[in-house]
Amino acid sequence: MEMHITTPFGRRSMSLALMRNQIKATAIRQGKTVDKWRVFRDVCEARPLLNISDRALAVLNALLSFYPEKELSEDTGLVVFPSNNQLTVRAHGITGTTLRRHLAALVEAGLILRKDSPNGKRFARKDGAGAVEDAYGFNLAPLLARSEELADLAQQIAAERKHLRQTKERLTICRRDVRKLISAAIEEGAAGDWQMIETHYLSLISTLPRTATVRDIAPIAEEMEMLRQEIINLLETQMISEKSVANDVQNERHIQNSNTESQIESEPSDHSTPTAKPNQQTEQTIKPLQQPTQAYPLATVLQACPQIANYGPSGRIASWRELMTASVVVRTMLGVTASAYQDACDTMGAENTATIMACLLEKAEHINSAGGYLRNLTTRARRGQFSLGPMLMAQIRGRDSETRKAS
Known part of the structure; x- marks a missing residue:
């Protein structure tokens, strides 16, 4: 398009921004065409970035309706010249x-240009055949020139809207989880300062503005997810501890019952019974009780795996309960599923599983899948092919070797 700078009619002033818009409108490659209603949809989508109102869009829609062709093109002319009365009717009576x-x-938004006649009127001058030679009114060339830019702006707004929707959904689900977990913990008498946790939850909710953007919601959603994970870790630790205690009680009863049955079988009966022959097998045989593996001293575990202390309740570990609490946090961090962790606790005991998690933390950078590693150890332990001692001692020797090299 040939560059042609025009100034507004009457009292309307000229500006450098208006001049830049006119120059930009001339940057149309030869033969370019674009569907006028597709461009209009992009403008509608990009409206927040263009800083125009919905009523301005109604006016633009009216202007496009006066363009006779579906495709915007320089070949068919880009100037429309409706009167204000005609525009008012098609713009819904404004x-x-x-x-x-x-x-x-x-x-001002650079979507149309004025092409004013000498007297400011809008009209077209036609030749003898009725074809338009020249027209004065509103030039739609900026829509054709900026079609790709407007499409990019529309995609940007659509992506931001999608991100906002996903962030809101994530926050909504997290709020529901936290609210119901707190209620369940309070109703069932779970240990913990649930009043303080609920206060924290309410403080997060109170910071949400009525009309929130992604920038408002994202940090709140992230902190809410951290609160949810903290609650889950706290409840998981209690469940693991309770299950460990229940298993110990059950094993103790099993041992007592087994000992009682053995004593009864070995005691002589007051009534005379036929003596069994040497080669006669008794109908009942007592299977030997497999004793659970005993946990190593806590001091030994912390000597071998000092990093686990950073995940203790107060940045240190002073008891097996605190070690188990820290191991649940580490489990989440290393991506070990709750089912894999529970299976290990059922097989090897909660204390030994916590010790294994401390060892995995020490060499996390050398393990591709901590969850797969733990499941493999659990399977081997169930077959009687794994012992925690060599793993723990190897960790101690490795630390001692690093200490000697450093000195």
């Missing part, structure tokens, strides 16, 4: 003052 204000907003 007043003349409102119409002029929104036309000015479209010009």
Whole structure:
């Protein structure tokens, strides 16, 4: 397009921004065409970035309706010249003052240009055959020139809207989880300062503005997820501890019952019974009780795996309960599922599983899948092919070797 700079008619002033918009409108490659309604949809989508109102969009829609072709093209001319009365009708009856204000907003946004006649009137001059030779009115060339830019802006807004929707959904689900977990913990009498946790939850909710953006919601959603994980870790630790205690009680009863049955079988009966022959097998045989593996001293575990102390309740570990609490945090951090961790506790005991997690933390950078590693150890332990002692001692020797090299 040949560059042609025009100035506004009457009292409207000229500006460098208006000149830049006119120059930008001339940057149209030869033969370029674009669907006028597709461009209009992109403008509607990108409206927040273009700083125009929905009423201005109604005016732009009216202007496009006066363009006879579906495709915007330089070959068919890009100037429309409706009167204010015609525009008012097609723009849903807005007043003349409102119409002029929104036309000015479209010009300022660089979506249309004015091509004013010497007397400011809008009209077209035609040749003898009725074809338009020249026209004065509103030039739609910026829509054709900026079609790719407007499409990019529309995609940007759509992506931001999708991100906002996903962030809101994530926060909504997290809020529901936290609210119901707190209620369940309080109703069932779980140990913990649930009043303080609920206060923290309510403080997060109170910071949400009525009309929130992604920038408002994202940090709140992240902190809410951290609160949810903290609650889950706390409840998981209690469940593991309770299950460990229940298993110990059950094993103790099993041992007592087995000992009682053995004593009864070995005691002589007051009534005379036929003596069994040497080669006669008794109908009942007592299977030997497999004793659970005893946990190593806590001091030994902390000597071999000092990093686990960083995940203790107060940045240190002073008891097996605190070690188990820290191991649940480490489990989540290393990506070990709750089912794999529980299976290990059922097989090897909660204390030994916590010790294994401390060892895995020490060499986490050398393990591709901590969850798969733990499941493998659990399977081997169930077959009687794994002992924690060599693993722990190897960790101690490795630390001693590093200490000697450093000195």
